[in-house]
Every structure is written in structure tokens, then in C-alpha cells.
Amino acid sequence: MTDRVSKNVKKIEAGDLLIVKSIDRLGRNYSDILLQWQYITKEKKADILVLDMDLLDTRERDGNLTGTLIADLVLQIFAYVAQTERELIRQRQMEGIAAAKEKGKRFGRKPVLLPVEFEEVCLKCDAGELTVRQAASRLGLSTSAFFRHYQHRKMI
Secondary structure, three states: OHHOOOHHHOOOOOOOOEEEHHHHHHOHHHHHHHHHHHHHHOOOOEEEEEOOOHHHHHOOOOOHHHHHHHHOOOHHHHHHHHHHHHHHHHHHHHHHHHHHHHHHHOOOOOOOOOOEEEHHHHHHHOOOOOOOOHHHHHHOOOOOHHHHOOOOOOOO
């Protein structure tokens, strides 16, 4: 459990109040949110207040056990909703990418068209006549672009 607990949550002490804007700030998915909630409220004995949902407030209100029960139930529901929403967003994103690819959209780095004298300049680099920086400048490429293609050329 402790490897999934953030550094800030580890600093929480008994009696502290953790205030978060939204329930999904506690974890990436349903189980993470529930684990964080349990860790903070049961192990650390701290309280949690979720600003966008008044029902998610573990501070005791006159020792009201019903309030704690309602907070736990609402937590379960909203943690489920948060994970479902993330999964739907990811699914829509993948569908959008697939549709864009189907229409011919290309993703990633644009291919660099190498100048005609690229090989000649590489040979001068191999011979130690030019530095990588000088070679890149001569070809009108960034140093990193030149070096990437220069290294790739050696691997082939």
C-alpha cells in the first residue's frame, strides 16, 4: 500500500484535515481512490473534505455515525464514476486517433528531409574534420536532428 501513497499523504498526521477539490484527486482509478481514502481515514486517522461534494466530509458532526456511513457510500459511488469517466475519455481518445488515422492524419515527428550533401558531411565527421555541431550548421539542421540521423546511419 505504501508504494501507492503520495509523499504529501505520508506527511499527514492523526487529526489533520485533507481538503481536495475533487474525489479523483485521490487516485487514478476506483481502487486507488478507495485505498487512499482508507489509508488516510483509517490508518492515519485524518479527515478528508471534498470541496465539490459536501457529502464527502469525514469530520465527525456531533459523533454522527450516519454521516460517516453516508460519506463512505458516496465515496464508493463517486470513485466508481470517476474511473468510468476516465475510461470513457480514454476510449473516445482512441476512437478519435483511429478516425484521424483513417483520414490520413500522421502522428509523431515530421520526417526530416536530409540534404544531398549529408553523406559527404558525415564522412568528414567520421574523419574528424568536422564536429557534430559544425556539420549540423553546415547542413542547416539542428544538432540533435543531425546527430540522430548520423547515429542511425552508423547502425545500418
